[in-house]
Amino acid sequence: MLYDPTEHRIRSFVTRAGRLSTAQARALEELGPKFLIEYKKEPLDLARAFGRKAPVVLEIGFGMGDTTAHIARLMPEKDFLGVEVHTPGVGSLLKQIGEQDIANLRLIQHDVVEVLNNMIVDGSLDGVHVFFPDPWHKARHNKRRLIQPPFVKLLCQKLAPGGYLHCATDWEDYAIQMLEVLGNEPELQNTAEGYAPQPAYRPLTKFENRGLKLGHGVWDLVFTKK
Numbered sequence: 001m002l003y004d005p006t007e008h009r010i011r012s013f014v015t016r017a018g019r020l021s022t023a024q025a026r027a028l029e030e031l032g033p034k035f036l037i038e039y040k041k042e043p044l045d046l047a048r049a050f051g052r053k054a055p056v057v058l059e060i061g062f063g064m065g066d067t068t069a070h071i072a073r074l075m076p077e078k079d080f081l082g083v084e085v086h087t088p089g090v091g092s093l094l095k096q097i098g099e100q101d102i103a104n105l106r107l108i109q110h111d112v113v114e115v116l117n118n119m120i121v122d123g124s125l126d127g128v129h130v131f132f133p134d135p136w137h138k139a140r141h142n143k144r145r146l147i148q149p150p151f152v153k154l155l156c157q158k159l160a161p162g163g164y165l166h167c168a169t170d171w172e173d174y175a176i177q178m179l180e181v182l183g184n185e186p187e188l189q190n191t192a193e194g195y196a197p198q199p200a201y202r203p204l205t206k207f208e209n210r211g212l213k214l215g216h217g218v219w220d221l222v223f224t225k226k
C-alpha cells in the first residue's frame with residue numbers, strides 16, 4: 001500500500017509478517033511488559049519510562065537491534081528509545097536486552113512518524129540515530145524515504161538545542177539526498193565538511209562488512225541542532 005488514507009501520507013515501510021522464532025516470541029512475552037512501551041496518542045514521560053532522568057537517544061528503525069544493544073551497553077549513562085514496526089526485530093532486541101542485561105533501553109513497536117508526533121515532547125531528545133533507514137533504492141520510490149524535509153523538521157523540533165542527528169546509509173544516492181536535506185535544514189549544523197567520519201560508537205554490521213569488502217561505500221552524517 002503506497003498511500004495510507006487514514007493518515008494522508010506515504011509510509012516509509014511495508015508491514016511484513018516475518019517469522020518469529022520461539023526465542024523471540026518468548027522474549028516478547030516475558031520482557032515485553034517491562035521494556036516495551038505501548039503506543040498511545042499522548043505525551044510520554046521519558047523519566048518515568050526509564051526510571052531516571054538521563055539524556056535520551058531515539059533510534060529509528062532498529063531492525064534486529066544488534067547495533068542498538070551494542071550502543072546502549074557502550075553508553076550506560078544515556079537512555080535509548082528504539083522504535084521499529086517489525087515484530088521479529090522487536091522480539092530479537094528484547095531477547096538481547098534479556099541476555100545482556102541491558103537496563104537503559106526501551107522499545108516502541110509503531111510507525112516512528114506517529115510516535116514523534118504524538119508521544120515525544122518537543123526538545124526532549126539528546127540524539128537521534130537513523131541507520132540504514134529504509135529499503136527504497138529506486139528514484140521512483142524517493143517519496144517513501146524517511147529522510148525528507150518535513151520529517152527532518154519534525155526531528156529538529158524534538159531535539160534539544162545542541163542535540164545531534166546521526167544518519168548512515170550504504171546507498172550513495174540516498175547519502176546525497178540526506179546531505180542535501182540535512183544541509184538545507186536551517187536549524188541543523190553539519191559537524192563535518194560533508195560526510196562525517198564513522199563515529200566510534202556505531203559498530204560495523206555483518207552486512208556492512210560484506211559490502212565494504214566488495215568495495216561498496218557507507219556514508220555517515222552527523223548534524224547538531226543549533
Ligand SMILES: C[S@@+](CC[C@H](N)C(=O)[O-])C[C@H]1O[C@@H](n2cnc3c(N)ncnc32)[C@H](O)[C@@H]1O
Nearest residue numbers: 012013061062063084085086111112131132133
Ligand atoms: C533496512 S532496515 C535497517 C535496520 C537497522 N537500522 C540496521 O542498521 O540494521 C530499516 C528498518 O527500519 C524500519 N522502519 C522503516 N520505516 C519505519 C517507520 N516509519 N517507523 C518505524 N520503523 C521503520 C523497517 O521496519 C526496517 O526494519
